[in-house]
Amino acid sequence: MIDKTENLRLRPSVSIVSTATENVWEFFLSNTRQVRHLRIRDQRLIHLVTQLNGTSIADLVKEHPDIGSEIAHLFTALVEWCIVEYQSVSKTIFDSTHYRTLNFLSDFIPSYALLSEQRRFRNSKVILIGCGGVGSLLADGIAAIGVGELTLWDPDDVKNNNLNRGLFTRQDVGKSKVRVLADRFEKLYPDLKVTTVTELLEQETQISRHFGQLGSTDLVINAADYPNVDVTSKLIFPTCMNLKIPHIVAGGYNLHLSLIGPTIIPFETPCYKCIEMGLEQLQNEDFSHLRKLVRPKRNIGNLAPLAGISVSFTLNETIRTLLRGSFLYPFMSGKRGEFNYLSNQVNYTTFERQANCSWCSNTHKHPVNPS
Amino acid sequence: MKLQDDYKPYLRDGVDAYVDDQRLIVTFVFLSTRQRLQVKAEQWLIQLLPFFDGVHSIAELSHELPEIKREKLHLFLGYLQSKGLLVDSEWLRQLVFDDEYTSSLQRQLNFMLDILGSPKCVSKAQNKIQCAQVAIFGLGAVGSALFLELLQMGFQNFVLVDGKNLRPDSSDRHTLPLAIDLSLETPTSKVDYYEKCARTLNKNVRIRKEKIKLTTGTELDTLLNKVTFVINFADEPYIGYTSLRLSRYCVENDIPMIVGGGFDAHLASMGELIIPKLTPCSDCYNSYFQETLKNWKPIKHAVRDRSKGIGGLKSMSQFSASSVALKVFRYFVNTGGQATENGGRGEFKFRDYSIDHFSVRRNPNCAVCCD
Numbered sequence: 001m002i003d004k005t006e007n008l009r010l011r012p013s014v015s016i017v018s019t020a021t022e023n024v025w026e027f028f029l030s031n032t033r034q035v036r037h038l039r040i041r042d043q044r045l046i047h048l049v050t051q052l053n054g055t056s057i058a059d060l061v062k063e064h065p066d067i068g069s070e071i072a073h074l075f076t077a078l079v080e081w082c083i084v085e086y087q088s089v090s091k092t093i094f095d096s097t098h099y100r101t102l103n104f105l106s107d108f109i110p111s112y113a114l115l116s117e118q119r120r121f122r123n124s125k126v127i128l129i130g131c132g133g134v135g136s137l138l139a140d141g142i143a144a145i146g147v148g149e150l151t152l153w154d155p156d157d158v159k160n161n162n163l164n165r166g167l168f169t170r171q172d173v174g175k176s177k178v179r180v181l182a183d184r185f186e187k188l189y190p191d192l193k194v195t196t197v198t199e200l201l202e203q204e205t206q207i208s209r210h211f212g213q214l215g216s217t218d219l220v221i222n223a224a225d226y227p228n229v230d231v232t233s234k235l236i237f238p239t240c241m242n243l244k245i246p247h248i249v250a251g252g253y254n255l256h257l258s259l260i261g262p263t264i265i266p267f268e269t270p271c272y273k274c275i276e277m278g279l280e281q282l283q284n285e286d287f288s289h290l291r292k293l294v295r296p297k298r299n300i301g302n303l304a305p306l307a308g309i310s311v312s313f314t315l316n317e318t319i320r321t322l323l324r325g326s327f328l329y330p331f332m333s334g335k336r337g338e339f340n341y342l343s344n345q346v347n348y349t350t351f352e353r354q355a356n357c358s359w360c361s362n363t364h365k366h367p368v369n370p371s
Numbered sequence: 372m373k374l375q376d377d378y379k380p381y382l383r384d385g386v387d388a389y390v391d392d393q394r395l396i397v398t399f400v401f402l403s404t405r406q407r408l409q410v411k412a413e414q415w416l417i418q419l420l421p422f423f424d425g426v427h428s429i430a431e432l433s434h435e436l437p438e439i440k441r442e443k444l445h446l447f448l449g450y451l452q453s454k455g456l457l458v459d460s461e462w463l464r465q466l467v468f469d470d471e472y473t474s475s476l477q478r479q480l481n482f483m484l485d486i487l488g489s490p491k492c493v494s495k496a497q498n499k500i501q502c503a504q505v506a507i508f509g510l511g512a513v514g515s516a517l518f519l520e521l522l523q524m525g526f527q528n529f530v531l532v533d534g535k536n537l538r539p540d541s542s543d544r545h546t547l548p549l550a551i552d553l554s555l556e557t558p559t560s561k562v563d564y565y566e567k568c569a570r571t572l573n574k575n576v577r578i579r580k581e582k583i584k585l586t587t588g589t590e591l592d593t594l595l596n597k598v599t600f601v602i603n604f605a606d607e608p609y610i611g612y613t614s615l616r617l618s619r620y621c622v623e624n625d626i627p628m629i630v631g632g633g634f635d636a637h638l639a640s641m642g643e644l645i646i647p648k649l650t651p652c653s654d655c656y657n658s659y660f661q662e663t664l665k666n667w668k669p670i671k672h673a674v675r676d677r678s679k680g681i682g683g684l685k686s687m688s689q690f691s692a693s694s695v696a697l698k699v700f701r702y703f704v705n706t707g708g709q710a711t712e713n714g715g716r717g718e719f720k721f722r723d724y725s726i727d728h729f730s731v732r733r734n735p736n737c738a739v740c741c742d
Contacts, residue, residue, distance in 0.1 A: 012680025013635070015669035028669070030636035031682035032721050053673040094679050097540040104638075104682030137546070141685045144542055163475040164523045167548050169571035187550040188542050260724075290389035290398065293420055298384035301403050301482025304523040305700065308516070308693030312639075315686035316721060331724050341403070341697065344641060344717055346726060 002079050002112055004057040004072070007087040013103060014083050016050055027083050032107040036081055042067060045074055054087050085111035098146055105319075109327045117323055118146070122191075124322050125149040125217050129201065129236060130224030131177045132156070133165035133307045134250055134314070138223060139181050140167055141315040143189045147322070150185075151214055152178040153197040154224070165304040201232055207239040217243070219321050221314065223250040230276075237264070237272040241359055246321050247272075248332075251310040258306045258339035260313040260346070261332030263321055269333035270353045271360050278351035279336075309339045373445060374429060380448050381425035381460040385485040390417055399456055403485035408454055415440070416447050423451075425460025455488025462490040467498065472575075476525050483704060496704045497525060503703065504597050506530040508585055508613065509604030510561040512544035512683065513633030516692035517602065517699075518565055519546055522572045524700060529569070530598055531562045532581040532605070544685045548572075585613050591620045600702075601628040602695070610634050611657065618645055618653030622740050629698060630656075632691040632716075639687040639719035641694040641726070644702060651714035651733045652740040659731045690719050 010016075017026040019037065025046060027036045040046045044067060048060060057075045061068040078084045089111045093102045102118065109117050124147045128139055131154035142150055158172040158180060172180045178196040185194050197210055201224060211217060220240050224232040233249050240247040244266045251259025264271050270278070313332070320330045337348045353360045374380075382388065387400040397417060399408045422432055429448065433441045451457045459465065463480060466473055473480070476497070483493045505526055507518055510533040518531070536558040537551065548568045551559060562580040569576045581594060585605050595601065601621055605613040614630045621628040625647045632640025645652050651659070674680065694717070715730035735741055 010673050012672065012674045012677035013682055015672070017667055017669050020666065028636075031638060033636065033718060033727075034722060050670045051673050090680070098543050099540060099679050100543050100681070100683035101685075102682075103680060104684050104687070107682065137689070140546065141689070144544070144685050160471070160474045161477050163572060164477075164479050164525075165520075167546070169548055169568070170574070171571050184547075184550045187552070188547060289393075290391050293388035293390060295382070295384075295388075295421075299477070299481055301385050301480070301485055302478045303403075303482045303697075303700065304479070304520040305693035305696035308520060308689050308696065312686045312690035312693065313724070315684070315689070316724075319684070319686070337724070338405075340405075342701075344694065344697070344726065344728070346724065348724075 002057075002076050002110075003086075004061075004076075006112075007054045007056050007059075008052055008075065008079065008084045009054055009087050009090060010049065010052045011083060011085050011090075011106060013107075016046075027081075029082065029107045031104050034107065036083070040074070042070060045070060049074070049078065049084075052084055079110050079112065082107050082110055085114075089114055101145060105323075109323075113327065117327065120323055121146045122148045124219065125151075125214070126318070126322075127151040127153065127211070127214065127217055127220045129153040129220065129222050129232065130226075130250075131181060132162060132223065132225070133302065133304075134310050135221075135223035136167035136177065136181060137308070137311040138221065138250060138314055138318075139185075141311065142221075142318055143185050143192050145315075145319060147192065149193045149195070151195045151197065151210075151217075152181055153199075153201070153210075154178050155198050155200040165302060165307040201226075201235060204235050204238055207236055208242075211239050211243060211245070217245050219318065220245050220247040221250055221318065222247065223314075233272055240264070241266045241271060246324075246330075248314060248317050248321065248330075250314040258309050258341065260310065260335075260337035260339065260348075261317065262334065262336050262351070263317045263330035263332040265321075265324070265330065265333060267360065269330075270351045271357065273359050274354040274357045275334075275336065275351045277354045277357065278349075282349065303341075306339070306341060313337070313339075374448055374452070376430040376433075377428050378448075379425050379428045379460060380423040380432075380451070380457045382420065382423040382451075382456060383458045383481075383484060385481055386456055388420060390420070392417075399454075401485050403482050408456075410450070412447060413443070416444065419444070423448075423457065455484070458484065458490060465490065466494045468494075468501070472501070472525065472573075475573075479524060486704065500525050500700075500703050501527060503599050504528045504530070505600045505602065505699075506532065506595055506598045507602045507604070508532045508617065509606065509631075510535075510565055511604055511606070511633065512546075512685070512688035513631055513691045513695075514602070514604035515561065515565055516546045516689055517604075517631065517695050519548065519568065519572075520692060520696040521699065522569055522576065524696070525573075527573055527576045528578075529576070530579045530581060530594065531565060532583060532585065532594070533561045534582050534584045536560050537564055544683050544688050546685075546689075585616065587616070589616075591617075595620065595624075595626070598626060600699070601626055602631060602699070603628065604631040604633060606634040611653075614653040615657060619739050621645065622647040622652050627702060629695055631695045632718075633683075633688055635681050637691075637718065638683055639690045639694075639721070641691070641717040641719070642698055643714070643716045643731075644698050646702075648740060651731050652737065654739040655714070655734040655737050656731055658734050658737070684721075687719070687721065694719075 013030045015028040023041050024039050060071045093099050154177045158168045162168050182194045222236050246265045248263045317332050320328045334351050335348050337346050339346050385402050389398040397410045433444050487493050539553045566578045603617050628645045630643045717726045717728045719726050
């Protein structure tokens with residue numbers, strides 16, 4: 001809710017440009033390259049906007065009573081549209097080590113809600129399963145946005161062939177991946193609470209047991225690709241559904257080097273099962289009549305920047321999922337994307353909730369594992 | 372060239388094979404690139420596919436076949452080899468690189484095999500990467516992430532140019548593979564820190580450190596001595612200025628260059644590759660934007676010091692760094708096709724995860740790059 005006594009200023013990252021159409025002004029939010037056009041007929045109003053650097057709506061109305069209602073209407077909208085901000089909040093941003101992140105989020109979250117939204121990060125608990133090439137970078141990104149608690153789950157030690165992507169170095173070889181990351185984060189992000197799990201994920205009961213011990217969780221990210229991400233996702237998602245925990249399947253694994261999503265909000269968006277069924281239908285169109293040659297023990301390629309692209313999308317989804325609500329919502333819900341290495345294009349496939357999904361078809365009755 | 376009878380064909384790891392038993396067509400899917408190749412073959416040849424496993428020699432495979440079928444088998448194998456589907460199962464060990472280099476890069480080398488088709492081409496391309504001398508101007512959030520990805524891809528000769536220190540807020544967007552005290556009381560120069568990181572990734576890395584800021588007085592002949600590729604992220608006083616300075620030098624001296632993203636309004640830019648006399652140079656871009664944006668004139672901003680009012684996200688920096696790294700990789704591996712040769716760039720948008728692509732042509736009147 002907007003406080004009309006708060007002093008406002010035009011956000012530093014917003015540019016105002018006159019357009020070829022009379023009285024139409026362009027507001028360019030440079031962080032996110034969003035554009036909003038406004039028709040403002042009264043020149044006094046646009047003058048007040050361009051000069052805005054520390055005056056409240058209440059004071060502006062008092063100074064210009066003849067256009068008071070227009071001022072109240074316009075400046076309220078400008079706060080809602082993230083074009084102007086509270087000066088008090090801008091001071092907090094200025095002093096924060098997260099000033100870049102806060103300024104970025106200010107393109108979506110109005111000033112009056114920004115700091116309470118940031119507190120949601122601090123109060124969040126995230127479980128990351130798989131801390132390899134993609135997972136280690138993801139862990140760092142999650143820590144950097146200021147999440148309160150992070151559980152890192154990976155049974156492996158760092159090997160020499162892990163060094164071509166991710167966050168590990170030669171001096172980490174032979175050490176536990178989660179231990180290496182936990183030690184590093186202790187110094188870099190002292191406010192972050194890190195817990196580690198080093199069990200090999202083999203059974204669904206491990207997930208329910210650990211999730212039970214870890215308590216309420218805001219987000220689970222699956223970046224575990226052993227034996228493959230389909231297997232690990234099938235182990236993870238039933239517990240997430242039962243406990244209604246949002247979860248993201250991160251890409252970067254064998255066969256899907258630059259896969260993006262999906263993000264699943266239990267009983268709200270298509271679940272893992274719905275997407276699996278949708279994928280089967282799609283694949284059937286292509287290869288249903290074909291026999292796949294069985295080829296065990298393969299060593300599939302990867303490339304550091306493709307892992308980086310996957311990390312980037314998953315981090316965006318992490319932010320959107322942790323802050324989901326009025327201002328942000330996961331983009332990859334009901335979607336999978338693939339970044340094309342050759343064309344630099346992203347292709348998204350959309351999935352619907354399936355009427356015959358054993359989880360989603362009967363959501364109101366029982367969020368329990370139907371199997 | 373006819374394959375020897377002791378040759379053991381190996382259908383390489385990065386390929387799936389789907390068999391249409393009715394039409395006798397095999398569809399090979401290159402997993403890294405998702406490209407497909409369809410081959411029509413006689414049934415008995417298709418039945419031999421599972422034995423192209425690096426264990427069975429041609430002599431063993433053809434031992435009970437009549438002469439005419441032996442000939443056909445040779446032709447079939449020769450064709451598959453010419454399309455990059457077959458390799459020697461020991462191909463990684465036969466490359467010219469030392470064991471540690473090969474071992475840390477084995478998954479990338481597999482990826483390259485998917486794209487390039489033959490171990491010989493992989494060896495040649497990776498050798499180009501290993502021998503390249505890369506200068507990076509600016510080790511900010513994007514420049515440093517790109518530097519780490521280049522290291523992970525096997526680049527090992529660098530000139531790092533940045534006069535600044537890491538700051539307490541660096542953890543917000545920088546990738547920091549080594550624990551570090553970021554307090555202002557113990558300043559660490561960016562080039563010193565990232566040199567240390569590089570040595571923990573590759574003991575053979577060679578780095579020339581230049582703790583300077585690029586200015587009109589900077590002597591580029593000395594700075595870029597022996598450099599074969601330039602990457603510019605230096606945004607002070609602004610990226611347009613530093614790019615013009617470097618691009619003019621690079622065009623004159625026939626050095627390819629990339630202008631990276633990550634700066635204000637271009638947080639997730641995919642960068643511009645400049646190949647002298649082939650793609651537009653920075654002067655061409657400059658004239659293009661001067662013309663395109665001639666009517667886009669922002670009104671003077673009410674906030675004078677906007678330096679800490681600009682946003683950024685680690686995920687956006689990561690995207691920018693990884694997409695530039697992909698361009699560098701494509702240039703060295705020479706698989707970019709149009710994506711490499713055309714001018715222009717892409718901008719990823721957080722709002723809807725789309726990528727705006729726009730193209731820029733060489734300016735026929737450019738005084739720098741046109742004869």
